[in-house]
Amino acid sequence: DAKTTQPPSMDCAEGRAANLPCNHSTISGNEYVYWYRQIHSQGPQYIIHGLKNNETNEMASLIITEDRKSSTLILPHATLRDTAVYYCIVRPTNTGANSKLTFGKGITLSVRP
């Protein structure tokens, strides 16, 4: 079972920031938070991951609460092409661990013009 919970859907206006929440209250100390997205009928695309510090890359920012029980993915200026299902996943980080990703239902982000 997925160890994360996300609301089923949300929308935002094009050009505005999209803040996608995720709860992972049972996360362990050795688990990262990963975000992927899947645009309709394509393979999932890696976005960002983090352990406890906030992270930023060219696609998004990841804000993890101090207790690590929740996080928020921020798309700073959403475009219509950001319409997709976004998956928040926790997985172990230890060397040699398997690469299995356990996907939940994700959150469907709809960006409106």
Add this chain to the structure above:
Amino acid sequence: KAGVTQTPRYLIKTRGQQVTLSCSPISGHRSVSWYQQTPGQGLQFLFEYFSETQRNKGNFPGRFSGRQFSNSRSEMNVSTLELGDSALYLCASSAPPVGEQFFGPGTRLTVL
């Protein structure tokens, strides 16, 4: 670098047949994972191969099998196809020790 490639992209089979899907990982990636995606069950992990060895397996019947070759390319096989096997089959590769996974475009299998 070229991305993960999967062949074929689309496939139509009938019940009882078998099918083989192929995945070529990103150059240098030694881990290949397979996932099945259906509208009802979402994305589910099938198995993972690393250095030609299966190191993790999901909860699928034995009709689903896979292998990995010395060049890290992987194949998965489904025997005795059932209607419920209709799905998008996704392959992902990653570089050890633990890295983000890069997914291919998938193979859309339809079983009639």
